[in-house]
Amino acid sequence: MxxxxxxxxxxxxxxxxxxxxxxxxxxxxxxxxxxxxxxxxxxxxxxxxxxxxxxxxxxxxxxxxxxxxxxxxxxxxxxxxxxxxxxxxxxxxxxxxxxxxxxxxxxxxxxxxxxxxxxxxxxxxxxxxxxxxGELWWQALEDLLAVHERLTVTLDGAEQTFEARTTEEKQASFAELYWYMRRAPEADRIALLTSMCEFYGLDLSAHCRSLIMDWNExxxxxxxxxxxxxxxxxxxxxxxxxxxxxxxxxxxxxxxxxxxxxxxxxxxxxxxxxxxxxxxxxxxxxxxxxxxxxxxxxxxxxxxxxxxxxxxxxxxxxxxxxxxxxxxxxxxxxxxxxxxxxxxxxx
Incomplete structure (x- = not known):
């Protein structure tokens, strides 16, 4: 906490x-x-x-x-x-x-x-x-860090690696990436999230569908x-x-x-x-x-x-x-x- x-x-x-x-x-x-x-x-x-x-x-x-x-x-x-x-x-x-x-x-x-x-x-x-x-980017970011020991992403034109082996490392990496995404323009945030999910195999549409009701529900x-x-x-x-x-x-x-x-x-x-x-x-x-x-x-x-x-x-x-x-x-x-x-x- x-x-x-x-x-x-x-x-x-x-x-x-x-x-x-x-x-x-x-x-x-x-x-x-x-x-x-x-x-x-x-x-x-x-x-x-x-x-x-x-x-x-x-x-x-x-x-x-x-x-x-x-x-x-x-x-x-x-x-x-x-x-x-x-x-x-x-x-x-x-x-x-x-x-x-x-x-x-x-x-x-x-x-x-x-x-x-x-x-x-x-x-x-x-x-x-x-x-x-829709893109539940905050949950997608958590779910990626939960199952990987590190994430390598490109931020501001430079490749960066975020360690995620321990709970403490995952929390620190989440905080840094979360606030980077909060500060980024929406188009840039979407592009970053999409590239991360494509590279690490997270289907954003299926992710949304698994968490959110459809119109019938x-x-x-x-x-x-x-x-x-x-x-x-x-x-x-x-x-x-x-x-x-x-x-x-x-x-x-x-x-x-x-x-x-x-x-x-x-x-x-x-x-x-x-x-x-x-x-x-x-x-x-x-x-x-x-x-x-x-x-x-x-x-x-x-x-x-x-x-x-x-x-x-x-x-x-x-x-x-x-x-x-x-x-x-x-x-x-x-x-x-x-x-x-x-x-x-x-x-």
Missing amino acids: SLKYKAIRAAFEVLWAARAPALMRRLSSCRGVIFTLHRVLPDEPRAFSPNGILQIRPDFLDYVLERLRALDIDLVSLDEAMDRLKAEKPGRKFAVITFDDGYRDNLVHALPILRKHACPFTLYVPTAFIDGT LRQFSSEPLCTIGAHTVNHYELAKLAPEDARIEMVHGIDVIGAQFGKRPRHLSYPLGGPLSADDREFRIAGELDLDTAVTTRPGGLYRHHLETPMQLPRVSLNGLFQNRRYVDVFSSGAIFTMLGRVGAG
Whole structure:
């Protein structure tokens, strides 16, 4: 675990021991929180699993929903959350459950639990992923490093070798390559990923198909009364790295394809990756021109009445796979804590 996550865990322990979450829920003007989830899997991540932060166990999801209700926090849809923000006086606290990317395990492992708790939720899907043509580059990079003792790639015109014999070497190589890809223009990232996968024998289309639902599977969600299907662009590109018109096309086409598939235009959008490096004021302005009700980021924080003025940049709190400790659910439930932590991180 990195120093960053060790520090967060230590902060969670202090907050929980001090009973700060309960106090902040009572005293804060925060009305609710939107949770970000990705994968729900019963198996523990392998020793080398940098993307393990994106997965939680079914039993932990079950407990989260149970505990939120025990704390008198209502589980509501995004639409109801926005309606509650419009009320002059705050009512009961609420939580919204959202999933990004359309992983098949959402259908297999998450949906039965959501139904058990009658929990509304939003599923944000990038349409190229559902088509089976998307590139889950972060997972592909992990999977390549997991099975090879070294990767040799060309970066900035020079051949470089990344050692991956031990877990520590794999983690270091993943971090360096991950951030190289995050900084690279999308076209360069795609070219690098494609060349790596071709050389080391990873079929990107089959990789996508093995992890992500197809349209027939997704229809089980479209007919589910608890589910709201939201847009997540077409290719899951970092929109801030694209030219303005290309960013707009990614959003518009993602919305249009879902509307054509299900006969209902999505009213909610999630920005891929969702942090300041991936979506900022320009993207918020574009989303505001697309007749959407909300758009969510991954910037941490709770929901306040003032978010009615900025519905295209709503914060979320990640249910991170590294923090699947039952007592931390009380911390997660307090959006005000994450608003405070977000301000500290931005300072």
